[in-house]
Amino acid sequence: MDINYQVITSNPSLLVPLSSFLIGWLLDRLFGDPERLPHPVVLFGKMIAKGERMLNLGKWRVLKGALLAVMLITVVVFATWTMIVVADKVNVYLGMAMRAILVFYCLAGTTLIREVRQVFYAIDSSLDEGRQQVARIVGRDTSELTDEEVRKAALETLAENLNDGVIAPLFWLAIGGVPAMMGYKMVNTLDSMIAYHSPRYLKFGKAAARIDDIANYIPARLTALLMLIAARRLNLVSFVMKYGPCHASPNSGWPEAALAGILGCRFGGPHKYFGETFDKPYIGNQDKPLTREDMEKAVRINRTAETLGVIIIILLLFV
Numbered sequence: 273m274d275i276n277y278q279v280i281t282s283n284p285s286l287l288v289p290l291s292s293f294l295i296g297w298l299l300d301r302l303f304g305d306p307e308r309l310p311h312p313v314v315l316f317g318k319m320i321a322k323g324e325r326m327l328n329l330g331k332w333r334v335l336k337g338a339l340l341a342v343m344l345i346t347v348v349v350f351a352t353w354t355m356i357v358v359a360d361k362v363n364v365y366l367g368m369a370m371r372a373i374l375v376f377y378c379l380a381g382t383t384l385i386r387e388v389r390q391v392f393y394a395i396d397s398s399l400d401e402g403r404q405q406v407a408r409i410v411g412r413d414t415s416e417l418t419d420e421e422v423r424k425a426a427l428e429t430l431a432e433n434l435n436d437g438v439i440a441p442l443f444w445l446a447i448g449g450v451p452a453m454m455g456y457k458m459v460n461t462l463d464s465m466i467a468y469h470s471p472r473y474l475k476f477g478k479a480a481a482r483i484d485d486i487a488n489y490i491p492a493r494l495t496a497l498l499m500l501i502a503a504r505r506l507n508l509v510s511f512v513m514k515y516g517p518c519h520a521s522p523n524s525g526w527p528e529a530a531l532a533g534i535l536g537c538r539f540g541g542p543h544k545y546f547g548e549t550f551d552k553p554y555i556g557n558q559d560k561p562l563t564r565e566d567m568e569k570a571v572r573i574n575r576t577a578e579t580l581g582v583i584i585i586i587l588l589l590f591v
Contacts, residue, residue, distance in 0.1 A: 293375055324340070349454065352451040356450060378454060380433065389567065392564050431530065446589060519553070
């Protein structure tokens with residue numbers, strides 16, 4: 273199907289969201305997360321932390337955690353929709369700027385790639401530096417990781433982040449516009465803060481974990497497919513189907529399996545979280561050493577898969 277440029281350029285209702293989306297995506301592609309600017313995720317984190325302190329006690333913790341999650345997601349979606357409506361009424365360009373900034377904040381492809389590159393540069397310098405650097409992007413204990421485990425942890429996170437930081441936000445943008453995209457960002461933040469299998473969060477974060485599983489179910493599998501297309505390795509579909517479910521998360525294993533197949537390596541195995549060891553199943557069957565060249569290949573796959581996702585969004589929303 274061809275894009276009807278005359279319809280788009282003569283119809284602000286199409287031109288504004290298209291321009292906003294492209295500007296927001298290009299800002300993330302060029303700059304990554306703004307370190308010195310206020311970020312909605314910081315506010316989300318404060319809201320979650322305050323709600324958790326108030327509600328994560330006594331009885332009915334599962335219910336109270338569910339109510340907090342649903343309430344915060346609803347508030348974010350409604351607040352985003354309201355801001356956009358008000359901005360559009362004030363000025364069409366203000367509405368465009370508002371959407372672009374929010375898209376920019378919702379995407380997180382460039383920053384994670386930079387962090388992963390720094391892990392590989394650090395580990396090539398010393399094991400301690402590699403452990404310290406990878407601790408910035410993973411939730412596990414990194415103090416006892418081996419050289420190879422540091423590299424694996426970085427690439428596992430890179431694969432997962434392609435879904436969480438790029439493809440899933442784009443998916444929800446296609447479903448419900450920028451408000452749904454922001455809602456997904458709250459879902460992802462809830463999962464990262466309270467959806468742990470620790471005594472404190474086991475009950476309270478149960479609903480947040482399930483919501484995150486549902487929100488990422490289709491995007492995670494789409495992410496794996498886009499990675500295979502980007503690598504021109506559709507012959508690995510059966511490999512991904514076999515190893516994708518081999519993860520404690522119903523979703524994280526799919527992009528990891530795609531990357532493991534593309535690189536010919538193996539992810540998973542025992543990990544430590546909060547002092548407790550979890551024996552995760554292995555994803556893949558070739559335990560080869562990972563190199564900086566593997567990392568650069570993984571980055572290229574991520575970037576290409578991201579671009580394919582953006583093209584799909586444009587075709588779905590503006591054709």
